[in-house]
Amino acid sequence: MLSFVREIPISIVIEGALSARRGFLFYVSAGFQAPIDPLSGMSADLVLVDKWLGELKSHLESKTWMAETEILNPTWASLLAESRNFLSQKADAAQVKLYSLNFREERHWSFSWDTTQTLLQARFSYAHYLESLPLDGKFELLKINFIWKHDSKNGINQDDYRHEGFKLLKSASQKTSEDFFKEVDSWVGKRLPSQSFLEQVKIEFLTSGHSLILP
Numbered sequence: 001m002l003s004f005v006r007e008i009p010i011s012i013v014i015e016g017a018l019s020a021r022r023g024f025l026f027y028v029s030a031g032f033q034a035p036i037d038p039l040s041g042m043s044a045d046l047v048l049v050d051k052w053l054g055e056l057k058s059h060l061e062s063k064t065w066m067a068e069t070e071i072l073n074p075t076w077a078s079l080l081a082e083s084r085n086f087l088s089q090k091a092d093a094a095q096v097k098l099y100s101l102n103f104r105e106e107r108h109w110s111f112s113w114d115t116t117q118t119l120l121q122a123r124f125s126y127a128h129y130l131e132s133l134p135l136d137g138k139f140e141l142l143k144i145n146f147i148w149k150h151d152s153k154n155g156i157n158q159d160d161y162r163h164e165g166f167k168l169l170k171s172a173s174q175k176t177s178e179d180f181f182k183e184v185d186s187w188v189g190k191r192l193p194s195q196s197f198l199e200q201v202k203i204e205f206l207t208s209g210h211s212l213i214l215p
Contacts, residue, residue, distance in 0.1 A: 002043040003099070005031045008053040010103075014075060016066035024105055028053070030087055031100035031114070044096045052090040056083060073124070073150070073157040076111045079103070080122055084113060109162070120152045123199065126162045128169055132177060143204040144169065144184075154195040164192060185214050 007029045014022045030053060034044035060083065067075045084101050091098045100114035108127040117123075125147045132140040146165045150157045168190075172183040181203075190198045203212045 001033050002036055003031065003033045004044070004046075005029050005100075006046070006049050006053055008050075008057055010057050010060055012060060012065055012079065014065050014067050014072060017068050018070060026103045026105055028056075028083070029100070029102045029104065030098060032091060032096050033099050034096045044094065048094060049096070052087055055090075056086050059086065069158065071158045071160060073159065073161075076103070076124075077122060077150075077152060077157065080111060080113055081119070084119075117149075118151070122150055122152075124148045124150065124161050124196075126165050128165050130169060130173060132180075139207060141206040143206055145202040145204070146198060147200040147202070148192075148196050149199040150194060150196040157194045157196060159192045159194050159196050161196075181212070181214075188215050 007027055010026050010028050012024045012026060014024070030049075032044060032049060036043050060079070065075055065079065080101065080103065083103075084098065087101070088098045100112070102110060102112040104110040110125045112123050112125070113121070125145055128144045128146070130142045130144060132142055144165075146161065146168075148159070148161050148164075150159075168187055172180050175183060184201055184203070187198055188201060201214045203214070205211065
């Protein structure tokens with residue numbers, strides 16, 4: 001079985017109960033798996049897969065996407081589900097399996113699904129940047145990714161993940177490096193009103209070039 005990922009840019013415009021019409025530029029990465037033909041050594045037809053993604057782009061960009069509130073998570077869940085159903089139908093007909101789908105917005109946040117989750121689950125990832133307290137006179141710029149997991153069987157997702165991340169970082173921003181990482185570790189598993197929970201925190205040390213994943 002061969003696994004591969006193809007990516008395409010897709011722009012989405014949201015209207016409805018917003019203070020203003022909003023546009024988003026996503027890089028949509030779709031992961032597929034396909035068996036290898038033992039005679040030809042070939043797997044899925046990548047030209048065909050790219051055609052599916054092109055058709056998905058045309059379909060999504062031609063739609064009017066509506067939001068009922070300023071919190072857009074329900075809209076993103078609908079976008080994810082519709083895209084997954086569209087690509088799954090195309091893939092199944094060609095004996096290919098869709099195993100992951102990720103919408104990464106140009107402004108450093110994303111939502112995604114993969115086959116380790118049910119069809120009702122999704123992950124939402126938001127990045128924040130923080131200047132660490134100087135350690136041995138060295139400056140470190142941290143990129144902190146909060147990965148929240150939500151299951152729509154628990155109801156409509158009205159959590160503001162970006163704001164929740166800001167609140168957590170504000171409470172820990174003045175701690176020493178050791179205490180800061182202990183604090184971050186204690187956040188993993190935190191639940192929000194919609195029963196979304198903080199599944200993972202990934203800290204990238206942009207100055208020194210390494211990363212830490214909690215848990």
